[in-house]
Amino acid sequence: MIRIENAHKRYRWRKVLDGVTFSAEKGQITCLVGMNGAGKSTLLKAIMGLTPLSKGTIRIDGVGSKRELYEKISFIPDHAAMPGGFRLEEGLRFMADYYKSWNESRAQELMTFFRLNPRDRLGNLSKGTAAKYALVLGLAADTEFVLMDEPFSGIDVFSREMIGDVFSSRLIEDRGVLVTTHEIDEVEHLLDRAVLLKDGKVARDIDCEQVRDEQGKSVLDVMREVYRA
Amino acid sequence: MDKHGGWMETAFNTRDPVYLQVVRLFKERIVTGRLAAGEAIPSRREIAALLKMNPNTAQRAYKEMEEQGLIVTEGNSPSRITRDEDVLRSIRSELLGEAVRTFVGSIRNMQVPFPEIVALVKEEYEADANSRDQQPGGDGA
């Protein structure tokens, strides 16, 4: 379980996170929802130690230290995080070089599934294709958790479909997934939980099926209540 | 039918629980004969991929169907549609009842006399049956 408690973060004068508390369970797909600039990406980066929090704690399965963090959680930012001059195969070799959890056969499988050419250079790829490559780099490792930052934003519709397929595949099964988005459509029916951020705080933390079951509301309905108010 | 058994044409609505929509989908397939009594059904993982849904939800749907006696799972073999005639009959009457209730609900405000409705239903039913006779092998139902 990834547990975030009382997270605070300010960028100069603006409070981006103002006491955020929530958890993402293993074996579940949790979505961090919020408008642009609501601090979703900051939270993911904070979990990965890519930016310090001003205050608050982050625990992974009850442990606060960063040791083994990167073998346990993979982070898929909204870009591929590799030099543009690298060929795709060079990026895969980089991952294989540094990660014990790297699973080369899964990487090859994913490259085939997304129809990526290992000889292509990253800098020449379209945004949608680069996003697929970022997924390969993040999903090929045998990690317990996967964090994804806006996997659908600014990407063509067919790439979106392919990326959406990943969520219902065994690539995700049994792992904990924490995904951020500001447009819920693609993932709405895939989610277990949704955590809605507003004004630096958690406005709602819902079990999606339960809200449908008990209130007959979609996640989008709940978003309307929160963000239109 | 495509190679995925027609599963992939399914679209979910966002306001009803997804697992209940899956249960409903199975019931419809049983009643229409696309799933036969005793037929093996896809595993939880397979159905999640086919319907593009969360594997946890697939798990929950299968659990619900097991509780309702819709499917049976023995040991490690794949789950199968029940052979229990009572269950199958009750599914049929459940769906039928629901459809009729929906129909009645939608015409309730039109204040149509009952015999006229019966006549209209009969006419529509026969026309539909005829049009299906004229295109044999349509759905193969």
Place this chain on the structure above:
Amino acid sequence: MSHYFKLLAMEVRRFRYLLAGMMLYSLVVECVAVAIDIHNYANRYGVKEGTREPGVLPQPYSFADVIGNTQRGFALGIFIPVAALVAYVLVIWYRDWSGRHPFAFRQLMIPGGRIPLYFAKLTAIFLFVFSMLAWQLVAMAILKLEYAMVTPEWLEGPSRFTDAMYASEIFKLLLPLHFSQFLINYGMGFLGVLLMFAGILLERSYRIRGIVLAALYLALNITLLVLAWMTNELSFYPSETVAVCLTIFGLEVAGAIWLSLMLITRKISA
């Protein structure tokens, strides 16, 4: 340790074409400078052996003379690569934060910590500096060959390789004859790179506030060093001044490394 060497190898790989380009550049500039100089000198005495006045023997023009007279050409050939290397002290970090797919994310997430990353970049800079220095020695050998081929025989004069080297002011700076001077020059360079790295990491951690902090930090370190040097104007013995300078130098090196490692492991933002 294996991560350190892999990261170092990667830094070298990413800079290899620029390094090769710089080497080629300085060799070409120096070759041209030498050729022009010899040509000019020979012209002053008549282009061909047959055309000069009989009986008047010109001064032989040794390789050391050529090097001594082509210092501006050498400056051009060496200054640009030096500037490029100084700029690369910044670029080696900032290139990873730029572009469509900022590599910093990936580098900071390498299992086993970020200390190897810092030292790999530091080592890479020094590897490049000493590669360029070594290349200058190779270039000198090549230039000597060029000299032998281009110079008319009647002009050639003997000279020792070291005399040729130290005919150039730049070489006195790049490769001082005395080892202690060598240590001072490259020690200061080393400290300079460490301070720049610490400044960059301050900026990467605190952004605009970081720039202010970095400026203050650099000013503090430079002031301390100058003050240490100024002790020789007080009534200190030279050995005491050396001791003070060495102490300050050591403290600044340790401080810069400590600060940088603290920032890169705890405070930096991708």
